[in-house]
Amino acid sequence: MMVEMSIGSLQLLFLCILTAVPANGQLQTGFISIDCGAPANFKYVDLDTGISYESDGAYTDTGTNRNISSDYAYPNNPNLPQPLSDLRSFPQGNKNCYTLRPAAGNASLYLIRASFFYANYDGLNDPPQFDLYLDANLWLTVKFSNTSDVVTSETVSFASSKAIYVCLVNIGAGVPFISALELRPLNSSTYDSEYGKSASLLLYQRLNVGSTKGSGRYTDDIYDRIWAPYVSSSWEAINTSLAVNTNENGYKAPPEVIQTAARSQNASKPLELRWTSSNASDQFFVYLYFAEVEQLQRNVSRKFNISWNGSQISGPFSPRYLYTATISNSKALVGGERRIVIYKTADSALPPILNAVEIYKARLLDELLTNSEDVNALFSVKTTYQIKKNWVGDPCGPKKYPWEGLACNYGSSIPPQIIYLNLSSSKLNGAITAALVELSSLESLDLSNNSLTGPVPEFLEELKNLKYLNLRGNNLSGAVPKALLERLNAGLLTLSVDEQNLCGSASCKRKKGIIIPIVSSLSSVMALCAALVVLWKLRRKWKSGTGSPNEEGRYLASEKRHFTYPEVVSMTNNFQTVIGKGGFGDVYLGIMNEGTQVAVKMLSASSSQGLREFRTEAELLMRIHHKNLASFIGYCDESNKMVLIYEYLAKGNLKNYLSDGDSRSLSWESRLRIAIDAAQGLEYLHHGCKPPIVHRDVKTANILLSESMEAKIADFGLSKVIPSDGLSNMTTSVVGTTGYLDPEYYISRKLNEKSDVYSFGIVLLELITGQPAIIKAEMPVHILEWVSPFIQRGDILDLVDQRLQGDFDESSARRAVEIATACAASTSLHRPTMGYVLPELKHCLEMELSRGLERTPGPRDEAISTTVSTSSPEIQSTNFDSMSAISPR
């Protein structure tokens, strides 16, 4: 069937095919085959597969073409598939994407294969590591064992929109590249899983059982799947040369794959497939192919059941003579050990057989693509103004890598929408495009400092959620439309325009370069003056607080919502459920329109903060985003009611969690992870924000835990921004919580970020000891006083929470105590920065984790150690020792 041919005769063969079937491309219906890095507009038929490849110009507009090093290329490497001889690398931008627009459109099922062959193309002899995303979800982290390693990954996934994005993300470990990208349409009613369209399947193994030769691919396989040959030593290969019917089976495994099969050598023993993978929570879906290949006597039968880790999942089943059937599990297979056993039933004379198998790992698609109207609008904006930013792939996804200059709202089940768009200083020409109006959730639009001309358009009024509009520094003519002015007067909009647009008439004297932002009512000159004075002050405050207004962008700005008091009342169902009490007021459970739960914090009116200060700070805090900071969703400052709205976290605060009885006591590892999360949040506030922010009230009650025990720091009500010179200590009125309050700050009233480090030290001690900051007794004791005798005696083990019953790594605990006491040093000079604390804590976690590996070489750990890497899984088959070990239900 497979004839070995020299290159010369292969070439001849394909020349013949090309002339005999001019519509060769049509046979590969719906295929997209990209040879990444091929010269522009290049098309060719690959001699090994007969597949037509094209260069990547139609699919991506970033990156550069490169050829692999000649050491790895033809003729030094005669078996190298042609698509791998060149590649496209992406030295610029952190996210670069291919956009595939398959003919079958959205909601169809596709197989997508990406291949990577480094082959020292850059002469550095150092293969990079980078992330590959499918739409907004991580597909895999591409890693190479060596320079000649070819990494190929396949995924089976539904298209969630007309465009499928395959994105390469630079994670700071070298320049991402790709060698080939292929898409094949599949039958949408195959490869079903319990997750339907909300998961993609990552290929783990695809085996042609009983074959010794590689097979499949196009045209044998109409879906161009690659089937690896597989025979186990304890299996017996069998085959038929008769035609096998594969037509009634949507999976369409190629006949040559089904014609070969295997049965166990000893008829009384089952067929067993066993594999290992490093992550016990991986979920597998398995597709087993069966067809009888032996002509059986009438009085004998072949019948078998199938089990997963000892539990029966299917059967009894008798394969039909020369007809293909596929058996798969609808529920994900999970478990530390992965073992599929095909065993004969009692009334079966013959041993079980297996013709082929595909094993996939499920990847849940948690992140949705951006709302399609928003996508269309942005692409229109991109083309209208020929924007030169790295605007590729999906605008909002992946969450970590949105397009430059925009921010999105990410709900749980609705596609994200753009709420913030900053196109200032982006060399925009011409009129303001009406496409912007399609961004229906837009709250903040900055078009300042461009060369926009034409009128301030009426249609901007259609952006019902717009709260901030900046048009200054353009050549716009005419006045601001009435509708926008009304919104302005009602206090619903903050507007910045050039003077000529403010007055809108020729009589208005134009002062070049002077920008008059409008903030409040324009109904009288007096009001305007007042507004300008207020604004001037605010701007000065802003400037002194942030260096320059341009630095605004650094906060990854996403202006969310300013809520009205009635909205807050309805959100909390008239303050029905109290979920916490704080020094500044109660915290209520709220539900937003789209169903998201939020924590609504009421600040008492007596709070020393003025309304305006409150607002400025609230606006500022809304721009801070970090996974370890509880997201600030919005605020309300009406009728003397100051309300802060935060992300709600299901597991409550760390204080309650720690003080609860031992039933829920936290393991040492979880405690370290919480400490690391909190440290990351603080590190971001101190070093990731410009200017730095001091939290001022770090305590266990302000560390919240998500469903998955991820810790987030909450309550920025007291936070202060430190002036950008960074060195000067701000003098403030002292706030904070007893037990956590930095003694130096208390005395000097000079605030710097080391005050948070002190409080963090106390939190860390609480995590270590399980004791509260102030230990209740007749004479209350501060936790520092409580630990110091232990530390002096060196009795670290007695200091650690007794509920852990010694189940922790001793050196990890020692190190953690050292870090905590260093943080809680009495003078700020002796305290480390969070930037120092964070890697130290990570080191503690490593020590704890490595203990876990050495300790119990249980069955699971053994499995892990036999196969270290998941990318090159090992399939082992062994005969099952005794049937009694299987417990069918």
Ligand SMILES: *[C@@H]1O[C@H](CO)[C@@H](O)[C@H](O)[C@H]1NC(C)=O
């Ligand atoms: C790669 O090699 C091919 C064939 O030698 C050549 O045509 C092409 O220009 C090379 N591409 C690059 C980017 O060097």
Ligand SMILES: *[C@@H]1O[C@H](CO)[C@@H](O)[C@H](O)[C@H]1NC(C)=O
């Ligand atoms: C490179 O790595 C691959 C995959 O781990 C391995 O199969 C191959 O033998 C390695 N080649 C060399 C030259 O080390």
Ligand SMILES: *[C@@H]1O[C@H](CO)[C@@H](O)[C@H](O)[C@H]1NC(C)=O
């Ligand atoms: C998918 O296509 C259908 C029909 O063309 C269309 O109604 C639907 O809105 C599309 N969905 C997306 C997410 O593009």
Ligand SMILES: *[C@@H]1O[C@H](CO)[C@@H](O)[C@H](O)[C@H]1NC(C)=O
């Ligand atoms: C089929 O089985 C025969 C006899 O066992 C063997 O010689 C032959 O190579 C097999 N063919 C294939 C395609 O495996």
Ligand SMILES: *[C@@H]1O[C@H](CO)[C@@H](O)[C@H](O)[C@H]1NC(C)=O
């Ligand atoms: C897809 O597969 C199903 C059975 O799995 C079959 O009924 C259907 O005809 C197939 N559709 C196409 C277009 O081949």
Ligand SMILES: *[C@@H]1O[C@H](CO)[C@@H](O)[C@H](O)[C@H]1NC(C)=O
């Ligand atoms: C087949 O397996 C059974 C049960 O393990 C064993 O008793 C028998 O000796 C085996 N037969 C051969 C030929 O190995």
Ligand SMILES: *[C@@H]1O[C@H](CO)[C@@H](O)[C@H](O)[C@H]1NC(C)=O
């Ligand atoms: C293991 O898999 C689960 C679920 O797929 C995932 O959440 C977790 O991060 C994985 N763990 C590791 C160490 O990769």
Ligand SMILES: *[C@@H]1O[C@H](CO)[C@@H](O)[C@H](O)[C@H]1NC(C)=O
């Ligand atoms: C099936 O029938 C054949 C002859 O018809 C006989 O030789 C054989 O032993 C029978 N096998 C069984 C399992 O009954």
Ligand SMILES: *[C@@H]1O[C@H](CO)[C@@H](O)[C@H](O)[C@H]1NC(C)=O
């Ligand atoms: C096979 O499955 C059937 C149906 O679940 C069950 O009755 C039978 O006992 C199983 N056979 C064996 C050998 O486990």
